Amino acid sequence: MIGKNTIKLIKSLALKKYRTKEKLFLVEGDKLVTEVINSQLIISQLLVTLQFRENYEIDLKNIENILEVDSATLKKASLLQNPQNSIAICRLPNKRELPPKLNNSLSVFLDGIQDPGNLGTIIRICDWFGIENIFASPDTVDLYNPKVIQASMGSFNRIAFYECSFNTIHKIAKESSTPIFGAFMDGAxxxxxxxPQNTLLVMGNEGKGIRKDVEELIDRxxxxxxxxxxxxxxxxxNxxxxxxxxxxxxxxxx
Amino acid sequence: MIGKNTIKLIKSLALKKYRTKEKLFLVEGDKLVTEVINSQLIISQLLVTLQFRENYEIDLKNIENILEVDSATLKKASLLQNPQNSIAICRLPNKRELPPKLNNSLSVFLDGIQDPGNLGTIIRICDWFGIENIFASPDTVDLYNPKVIQASMGSFNRIAFYECSFNTIHKIAKESSTPIFGAFMDGAxxxxxxxPQNTLLVMGNEGKGIRKDVEELIDRxxxxxxxxxxxxxxxxxNxxxxxxxxxxxxxxxx
Incomplete structure (x- = not known):
């Protein structure tokens, strides 16, 4: 069984403030959780029902604690509307250091994406198309927001995600001779x-598009x-x- | 002011059962509501706050009743997490009759799309690309589900949406010499x-893909x-x- 404090902890991880404080984030949904179990991420606490244990073999190497709970408890703890049979409380990985240069293929810079579903979906798209690096302005929704994790369908753990200002990535792009393209309503x-295959592609906020001072630094x-x-x-x-x-x-x- | 019955009516329109019974559906969000006011749709009741009245000129020609409400009441009536200043209760249009032939451009058949956000987004995409006809299996989520309307961003009223079985559209496609393409994980x-520009494109359910008996009738x-x-x-x-x-x-x- 799990106590009230664990449920309280899980609920708190919906907010970035508590994810930062506890250095933890949530992964829910059996398919996603099994992916995480087999990844390099460290799971601080894994909550599973008997059914999950029966359906999946659990490799314990990256799991600090594993707790069996009944469906009712898991449902109470879950942030999902339709909880499944597992919740993984994972340790936040360290922030990635920015690469000194951009590689020779497409990268993406997100300028203030607000909707977690959009960010998760964009990460999944990038993973599909072999786009390895996603950069995002500090006011973009947090990668570890549970709705981002959910929408990314495991791709959050397969791409390199960097938080940085546009000025920083602009400098790196210039040093890498990378052209910067931006999506606008009135572009070519x-x-x-x-x-060009080595482009840095800038996508703007849902309502406001690309910021004025970012726009000025875009080549095309x-x-x-x-x-x-x-x-x-x-x-x-969208x-x-x-x-x-x-x-x-x-x-x-x- | 509006009574409890109106609020009850609005809440009930979240469900297809009541939309069918009352022959009504909901449009929320000021931008969408202004679009609907200027469309051919008949609005049975339009609820607006003073702010909406001040911001928009309201053409009354397709409005049967207009009621001014305060923000608190509108918030209580709304199905949205972040209600704005208007709710339109619209009359369900009659179902469209199927065209005897498919036209010479791309059409789409949706085989059991379940998520209202996906259906709304697909409608918006079709509108953008000038795809005029969307056909959907009877088990696809209802076009007039408030979340579909929301995600379609007004496009629901700009495309022709038909509910029909795949067998029916298959016959029409054959008579129109329209090739039928389907999206699969292992296709070309x-x-x-x-x-070909006159294709009928079949897209399948989120989890299960295209149904077996539909798959058998797909050309490519x-x-x-x-x-x-x-x-x-x-x-x-996605x-x-x-x-x-x-x-x-x-x-x-x-």
């Missing part, structure tokens, strides 16, 4: 534009053409959808 | 495949190649993201 048509403005046949057109695409289409366009030629 | 690479299996550089690759893309990438690939050549 991505379908006809030359898209690109856009997904609106092909709507309606008089009153769709005004925009930022994760736009990221998917642009990344696909960069990668399709490979 | 979309980046090198010839993609396509896939977005997984370019992940990780040993443990991302297993899949269905709305996959739809965006495939539609982009069909439309880019135009």
């Amino acid at each position: 048509n991505i379908y006809t534009e030359t898209l 403005r690109i856009s997904i053409p609106n092909l709507s046949t309606n008089a009153s057109k769709a005004e925009s695409l 930022v994760s959808v736009a990221t998917a289409i642009i990344c696909s366009e960069f990668k399709r030629a490979l | 690479n979309i980046y090198t495949e010839t993609l 299996r396509i896939s977005i190649p997984n370019l992940s550089t990780n040993a443990s690759k991302a297993e899949s893309l 269905v709305s993201v996959a739809t965006a990438i495939i539609c982009s690939e069909f439309k880019r050549a135009l």
Whole structure:
């Protein structure tokens, strides 16, 4: 059994303040939890039901504590609407040091993405397309927000995520001779534009787009053409959808 | 002021059962509501705060009743976590009759999409790419689910949405000489495949993919190649993201 304090701890990890203080974050959902068990992450406490134990072999090497709980307790502790059979309380990895140079393939800079579902989805897209490095402004939603982890479907642990200011990444990009592209409503048509494989792609905030002072440092403005046949057109695409289409366009030629 | 019954009515419209019974559905969010006011939809009751009245000119031609409410009441009535200044209770339009033939551009068939956010996002993507007709199996989430309306961002009212069985659309496609493509994990690479402009594209359920008996009637299996550089690759893309990438690939050549 687990005590009230563990449940309280789990609930507190919904907030960045407590994740930072406790140096912990949550992973829920059986598929994700099994992925984490087999990864390099350290699990401080693993809560599982009997059913989970019966369904999965658990490699204990990165697990500090394992607790069996009943479904009702797990449900009480869970942040999910439909809890499954496991919750992993993981140790926050150390922040990655920025690379001195950008590599020769596509990287992404996120300028203030706010919605955790969008960030998680973008991470999953990057993982799919072999984009290894994601940089994000400090005001982007936290990577370890439980909703980001959930939406990323395990990809959070497969890509390199760096928090840094645009000025910092701009300097590194210049030193690496990396062109910086940004997605705008009025940019050049991505379908006809030359898209260098070593680009740093900037995607902006859901409502406000790319910040003015970031915009000024962008080399090339690109856009997904609106092909709507309606008089009153769709005004925009969701930022994760736009990221998917642009990344696909960069990668399709490979 | 509005009574308890109106609030009860609004809350009930979260469920398809009551939307069907009352022949009503909800639109929330000031931007969406203003779009609906200026559309052909009939608004049975429009609830607005004083602030909404001050910010927007309201064309009354399609509004049966308009009620001014205070923010607290609107908040109580709203289904949103962050209510704005308006709620439109709209009359359900009649179901569209199926077209006898498919047109000469891309159409989409959705085979059991369950998540309302995904359906809304797919509708927004189709609107963006000028895809005029979306067909969906009867077990796809309801178009008038408030979360679908929200995620579609007004596009729900700009595309033609039809509920029909795959057998029905299959017959229509055959009569129109329309090739049927389906998205699978193991299909042909979309980046090198010839993609006819008059295709019917089938996208499957989030977890289960395309149903077996639908699969059997598909002419061509396509896939977005997984370019992940990780040993443990991302297993899949979200269905709305996959739809965006495939539609982009069909439309880019135009």
